[in-house]
Amino acid sequence: MADVFAGRFELIDPIGAGGTGAVWRAWDRRLERLCAAKVLRQRHAGALLRFVREQGVRLDHPNILSPYSWAADDDQALLAMDLVGGGAVSNLLADFGPLPDRYAAELLAQLLGALVQVHAAGLVHRDIKPANLLLEATGTNPPVLRLSDFGIALSLGEPRLTHQGALIGTPGYLAPETLAGSPPAVAQDLYAVGVTAWQLLTGEEPPTTHPLPTPANPTPVWDLVKPLLAADPADRPSAESALAALAPLLADPLETPARTPDQEPIEVFDHLPAVPAAYKHLVAVTPAQSPADAEHSQTPPRPTVAALIPRTTDSPEAIPGGATGAGLSRAAWSKLGRRRVLVGVVGVLVVAGVGGGLLLEARPHRGTPSSGDSSVGPTPTPSRTPSETPPVVPTGPVTRVPNAAVTVGAACGWQEAGSVETTADGTRVECRQQGKTYRWIKAG
CATH class of the missing domain: 1.10.510.10 (Transferase(Phosphotransferase) domain 1)
Structure with missing residues (x-):
């Protein structure tokens, strides 16, 4: 099973690599879309500010590819962008x-x-x-x-x-x-x-x-x-x-x-x-x-x-x-x-x-x-x-792969808030805040 970053992005396969990180084709569980995910590791304050700057640059223009979302998981950060396949x-x-x-x-x-x-x-x-x-x-x-x-x-x-x-x-x-x-x-x-x-x-x-x-x-x-x-x-x-x-x-x-x-x-x-x-x-x-x-x-x-x-x-x-x-x-x-x-x-x-x-x-x-x-x-x-017409991802709901690690009422992390999963018995659940904790609740 693919690695899941912050409970939302399934890292499918690497499509690029550099000296300081990697770019993956990923499945965005929340938006139910394929995307490009740039995965970066923490290093120092300057790099941190550059990461925050890049994920904050969201320019709405058909000829600009900028991050549409980001996530953090332990010592790594991820920028999610449209998947562009024609090279440079x-x-x-x-x-x-x-x-x-x-x-x-x-x-x-x-x-x-x-x-x-x-x-x-x-x-x-x-x-x-x-x-x-x-x-x-x-x-x-x-x-x-x-x-x-x-x-x-x-x-x-x-x-x-x-x-x-x-x-x-x-x-x-x-x-x-x-x-x-x-x-x-x-x-x-x-x-x-x-x-x-x-x-x-x-x-x-x-x-x-x-x-x-x-x-x-x-x-x-x-x-x-x-x-x-x-x-x-x-x-x-x-x-x-x-x-x-x-x-x-x-x-x-x-x-x-x-x-x-x-x-x-x-x-x-x-x-x-x-x-x-x-x-x-x-x-x-x-x-x-x-x-x-x-x-x-x-x-x-x-x-x-x-x-x-x-x-x-x-x-x-x-x-x-x-x-x-x-x-x-x-x-x-x-x-x-x-x-x-x-x-x-x-x-x-x-x-x-x-x-x-x-x-x-x-x-x-x-x-x-x-x-x-x-x-x-x-x-x-x-x-x-x-x-x-090329194969692209659907615009509506899809049948998710059941996740045996997720059960109704079980705890989930703050990073997963808003994520939707399917339990082993087919129940769709969403990670929501319950008081001071986050738990998997049946999706309405």
Whole structure:
């Protein structure tokens, strides 16, 4: 039987590993969903605060992957996030090399749309790079990008968790002023977007020196994103301005399948192994609400939408970007000689613990474009057809596996409060507080 973390998350199988923790595919018993669970061990105060910060960053945006819940169990802590199976943009570049201009523009528009939301919330991500840009497994349909790994994100105006002068981020993506010791600022994220754009167009790893060399064959996308690499941060456009600059390119529909220069179709493969047999009965073919939506609201799942790009560059509103609801195309990619890449390991995982009492939650700033805005954004993801609908978890109640260790009236831990289980005789019970203790009570 799978290990159960804090009475709620069944750790099914590891899908990623790093020097300081692991990422598991897990079953969220409370929401009855599959999820990705980042399991971290306690170490020291700085790591603790970073853990609390990351689990508190809950930005509601279709192109942002942030924790929707967390749990603690003895000396370990867990962050629960949506399960994203298409690998990272770094995997896409390793498989296909330089990307076509329109495809690169699609990815950049979704990334910039996410950063509009991040920066409007007063945050600096500080580690923008292809390895932290996860992808839904959309096959040959338009890509759906998810900005992940907020472990070193900083809320402007809050105390820094590193010593003065310490460099945080990944070499090659650090802005010149960061290397010079300047404090974190949103312009540094925009420089990293420029480096990422350079990678999308060249397929190469960026050098650690400045300035970046101009691509051998400059393209319209390069002309639009080159200002992001300005040496002076004051000369770099904001995320809104850079997104608006892409509008002319985004006006042309993204042809699918997109193709490399040698006409190979670009496909975002599903990198996750099949669900273990013991969990197949929990898998259905009906579309599921995302764990983040189910955790924080009772509203229906977000529909497929295109991003709206502001007409002006000085709007203070956060403009939603990207699209959700992409259909998966599980092609026989083994015939193409593709190597499976485990998803979920994006950079170094943050070592963390629980306690300290500080919770930093970034509330999204939702902007509402005017009804007459005719601007365009990233191509909407097509609706799924029955033939390409992937197995996902059900939206309604399921028959749980009986747990012989749980009985009506038995004690349960505070960490399990709200958890629902099924006893050996089929009775559904919930962990509830009874006076000063917690016990398994029949679920109503």
